[in-house]
Amino acid sequence: MRQTFLPFALPDVDDTELSQIKEVLDSGWITTGAKTHQFEQAFAQAVGAKYAIAVNSCTAAMHLALEAIGLQTGDEVITTPYTFAATAEVIRYFGAKPVLVDINVTDFNINPELIDRNLTTRTRAVMPIHIAGLPADLDSIDDLADHRNLAVIEDAAHAFPAQYKGQIIGQSTHGGKNPRLTCFSFYATKTITTGEGGMITTANETIADRCRMMALHGISKDAWKRYTAEGSWYYEIIAPGYKYNLTDIASAMGMAQLAKAERMAQRRRDIAQRYNQIFKEMPQLQIPFERSDCQHAWHLYMLRLNLERLKISRNQFIEELKARHIGVSVHFIPLHLHPYYRQTYGYQPTDFPIAYQEYQREISLPIYSKMSDADVQDVLEAVVEIAQIYAV
Ligand SMILES: *Cc1c(COP(=O)(O)O)cnc(C)c1O
Numbered sequence: 001m002r003q004t005f006l007p008f009a010l011p012d013v014d015d016t017e018l019s020q021i022k023e024v025l026d027s028g029w030i031t032t033g034a035k036t037h038q039f040e041q042a043f044a045q046a047v048g049a050k051y052a053i054a055v056n057s058c059t060a061a062m063h064l065a066l067e068a069i070g071l072q073t074g075d076e077v078i079t080t081p082y083t084f085a086a087t088a089e090v091i092r093y094f095g096a097k098p099v100l101v102d103i104n105v106t107d108f109n110i111n112p113e114l115i116d117r118n119l120t121t122r123t124r125a126v127m128p129i130h131i132a133g134l135p136a137d138l139d140s141i142d143d144l145a146d147h148r149n150l151a152v153i154e155d156a157a158h159a160f161p162a163q164y165k166g167q168i169i170g171q172s173t174h175g176g177k178n179p180r181l182t183c184f185s186f187y188a189t190k191t192i193t194t195g196e197g198g199m200i201t202t203a204n205e206t207i208a209d210r211c212r213m214m215a216l217h218g219i220s221k222d223a224w225k226r227y228t229a230e231g232s233w234y235y236e237i238i239a240p241g242y243k244y245n246l247t248d249i250a251s252a253m254g255m256a257q258l259a260k261a262e263r264m265a266q267r268r269r270d271i272a273q274r275y276n277q278i279f280k281e282m283p284q285l286q287i288p289f290e291r292s293d294c295q296h297a298w299h300l301y302m303l304r305l306n307l308e309r310l311k312i313s314r315n316q317f318i319e320e321l322k323a324r325h326i327g328v329s330v331h332f333i334p335l336h337l338h339p340y341y342r343q344t345y346g347y348q349p350t351d352f353p354i355a356y357q358e359y360q361r362e363i364s365l366p367i368y369s370k371m372s373d374a375d376v377q378d379v380l381e382a383v384v385e386i387a388q389i390y391a392v
Helices: 015-027 034-047 058-068 085-092 112-117 138-148 205-214 223-227 248-259 261-279 314-323 339-345 353-359 373-389
Strands: 051-055 076-079 097-100 123-126 151-155 180-185 198-202 301-305 362-365
Touching (some): 015 034, 034 051, 034 198, 051 058, 051 205, 058 085, 058 151, 058 180, 058 198, 058 205, 085 097, 112 138, 123 138, 138 151, 198 205, 248 261, 261 301, 261 373, 314 362, 314 373
Parallel strands (some): 076 097, 076 123, 123 151, 151 180
Antiparallel strands (some): 180 198, 301 362
């Protein structure tokens, strides 16, 4: 058994982040400026997006996305309960209603048929989550969006870099008249990190301009330049915006992370493959779903327990892993089980039976590029040992 605790997630940082950050510190300009502009350009290029707006979180990105499509009080936005707090809370910021629909049992992603059944005259947008880094069924979602005049706001917090049918998530080549916006997270545990950070990509210029303006107090374009040589003291407030800009210090880190994103993704793919190889032989375990027409970002490795094959619960399984010094997590506690959503909308656990059922047998295992082969082996051995000891 391993002697030291293996964290569930660790950032992959080294001297390249330090030298990028030093460059910013030495420049004398540490908040949003040239480095952030450079990061936006580099990120747009990495995903093939027309426009990219850097912000200080994915939560901010999704808030700005909903603002840019003009979400109003009383409107409805369709998403799933199988996500983090952020996806639904930003809908509540507008006094709009998150209309939750259940997930596919295969892959934890939104079930497009349920979107169709839950559309009303107040539905303005759909927010699919590319959960764990596996893209949601974007073709079906786009079809619906086109027919029913809906915006699509992708919660791509897990999905850099990922692909859906050859299209990179964030590429936004969707030709329809309804805007598509993709929101990424650079939170500490995500596939690339700036500590805290996020990005909006879109192909729609009007939407991009609105997001950019609202991310910085709703003041006229390039306001941050007002302290530079070419800048002017004059600015205009167009709307009551927010303070969501990303700093150049964070963007410096983002540049270093982007440079190694493919290496880190390859390492996660290798770890997933190694886990799959061993776990797929075990009747106590169900390995994550994959699609041959998608490239998985493997932000999470969402293992499922076949509880009828085990004498212990998921929670006990986690305790056993902890006792073996393996850090794990659960993704996610479905939103409808939380007090706020239960009390506000009167949800019962079985209102979303698949989300409820799959949540109770899910464990997320460590999967990050800093893991050594020995770390991976430790996780494998611990999981296999527990599954065998407690097999029915
Ligand atoms: C992490 C996460 C977010 C929020 O990202 P922040 O950058 O921390 O705001 C949103 N959605 C999902 C699914 C996430 O996992």
